[in-house]
Amino acid sequence: MKNIKFSNLDREKTIARLAKDEYDLVVIGGGITGGGIALDAASRGLKVALVEKNDFASGTSSKSTKLIHGGLRYLKQFDFWLVKEVGSERAIVHKLAPHLVLPEKMLLPLIENGSYGKWLTSIGLKVYDILAQVTGDDKRQMLEKKEALKLEPLLPKKILKGAGYYAEYRTDDARLTIENIKTSLQFGAVALNYGKVEDFEYTNNVISGVKVKDVISGNDFTIKTKYVISAAGPWVDELRSTNNSKKGKRLHLTKGVHLVFPFEKLPLKHSTYFDVPDGRMMFAIPRGKVTYVGTSDTNYNNDKDEVRTDLTDAVYIISAVNNMFPDIELELDDIVSSWAGLRPLIHEEGKSASELSRKDEIFTSDTGLISIAGGKLTGYRKMAERVVNRIVKKMEENSTEIKECHTEEIPLCGNVDFKKFKHVTKYIDSLYERIKSDGFAHYDAWFLVTNYGKQTESILDIYENLDDTDKYIRMAKAELRFGIDYEMVQNPMDFFIRRTGRLYFDIDSVRSLMGPILAEFKTIYGVDDAQLLLWKEELETILDEHSNFSLERV
Structure with missing residues (x-):
């Protein structure tokens, strides 16, 4: 699979193309749902444009629990349809990107007066296996107390x-999003980040274009289109208001927070889905150098562009961890990073945040704006299929024949010849053999492959042609150059947060690499010292907001 140039160095050309052509579909929103829609529609032969007001995956799609999971807790709500769909999707998404969607065994501890009793858990996990079509070693096991403690002391x-022991998958949600968008380019889609939809154009009271502001230059342009799908997540209702179609059902935003701790502070051997004293459930997931824990679930009515972890969120999660793992005594000072995101759920009168359905819904306005909201990360592909089917049905009424959805057969960028996860681990090991002579650890090979898959080869080619003496700076610069050329990296935040996950999972590397990466931006983009200073200050603020929970900050 050849890398397709996807760079803001070509931004003027991209915008000129968007403004000149007429599209079958404009997708608003560059999260996982929008990316999935762009790939689905483009792969069926539609001419597709996607615009995102910030960076790709900058909203909910970089701030989930980062699991491709079947939604075990929805069995308690008797939501069998949701469990069946997302359960089946796990294996499909793993097949599409085995380097990004990694098998993860999960422990479900059974405790006195807990949410799950032994009998209910056994039956529930069995139903889960059937609905999700789980086979082989991934089938659930029920463990006695002694066996559970052996796995997780x-x-x-x-x-x-005792404990239930079952299979899920872990991912990087932002990487999954960018790879969907990049894969859509292979089918002719055009995508732009930092392009904010400000209004619509109408012909005979039907949307015939979207008016976009280029956030970078401040210039306005219009994209002509036959159909528009809004997959703007928490901002869906704002666009419905712009379209004068916000009536009937509306969004209900809830905030979910995750905290990150050094692995030494929370050295779990297994990912664990555990009880919280208030009756909710929470995940604790070891990942490389850290263990992360979440999530909270609280109503949110504040600024959607400034969602933060506050002290109350941090205390709530730390208390939950210390309650389930009594030998661990976490404190606020142990937090090394965090993230907070919004769930765009559908409002239901009288229901609490945790009780609201995670099912997706589609709204169509009288003027043709199609909006999709709700849903789970795991179900993104089916959500895309459903909403694109609506457009296809209308197009076929005009005697246009369109292919059926076949995204279950389209490997995502980075997946070249990975048939199973064992092929990924084999590639990681072989990569380590190639880079260890430069002083890299096995973790570094794992990091590259689980971010980029076989695209690591392109990064290594760039690495070989750089001459920095520090190997880590040299590799980070190679990643950055790849990100700028093929992943629309526009600024250091795009790179450190959404393309590499370093802010969350290796925050010290952001501090050590900040200087060299800023210097590289100056070299490539030709930005002035004033812009570099602004970026440096923004990064330092972000680092503080994500990691400093001392009482002095309050």
Whole structure:
């Protein structure tokens, strides 16, 4: 699979193309849903444009629990349809990107007076296996207390009764998003970040164009189109208001927070889905150098562009961890990073944040704006299929024949010849053999492959042609150059947060690489010192907001 140039160095050309051509479909929103829609529609032969007001995956799609999971908790709500769909999707998304969607065994501790009893868990996991079509070693096991403690010695010995042991998948949501968008380019889609839709154009009271402001230059342009799908996540209702179609059902935003700790502070051997004293459930997931924990679930009515982890969120999650793992005594000072995101759910009168359905819904306005909201990360491909089917049905009424959805057969960028996860681990090992002579650790090979898959080869080619003496600076610069040329990296935040996940999972590397990366931006983009200073200050503010939870900050 050849890399397709996808760079803001060509931004003027991209915008000129968007302004000149007429499209079958404009997708508003560059999160996982929008990316999935762009790939689905483009691969069926539609001419597709996608615009995102910020960076790709900058909203909800970089701030999830980063699991491709079947939604075990929805069995308790008897939402069998949702469990069946997202459960089946896990294996499909893993097949499409085995380097990004990694198998993850999950422990479900059974404790005295907990949410799940032994009998209910056994039946529930069995139903889960059937609905999600789980086979082989991934089928659920029920463990006695002794077996559970052997797998995870940090579990609470006094109140532990046993555990369920079942299979899920872990991912990087932002990488999954960018790879969907990049794969859509292979089918002719055009995508632009930092392009904000400000209004619509109408012909005979039907949308016939979207008016976009280029956030970088401040210039306005219009994209002509036959259909528009808004996959703007938490901003869906704002666009419905712009379209004068915000009536009937509306969004209900809830905030979800995750905290990140050094692995040494929370050295879990297994990912764990555990009870919280208030009756909710939470995940604790080891990942490389860290373990992350989440999530909270609280109503949110503040600024959608400034969603932050506050002290109350941090105390809530730390208390939950210390309650389930009594030998661990986490404190606020142990937090090394965090993230907070919004769930764009559908409002239901009288229901709490945790009770709201995670099912997606589609709204169509009288003027033709199609909006999709709700849903789960895991179900993004089916959500895309459903909403594109609506457009296809209308097009076929005009005697235009369109292909059926076949995204379950389209490998995502980075997946070249990975048939199973064992092929990914084999590639990681072979990559380590190639780079260890430069002083890299096995973790570094794992990091590259689980971010980029076989695109790592392109990064290594760039690395070989750089001459920095520090290997880590040299590799980071190679990643940056790849990101600028093929992943629309526009600024250091795009790179450190959404293309590499370093802000969340290796925050110290952001501090050590900040200077060299800023210097590289100056070289490539030709930005002036004033812009570099602004970026440096923004990065330092972001680092503080994500990692400093000392009481002095309050």
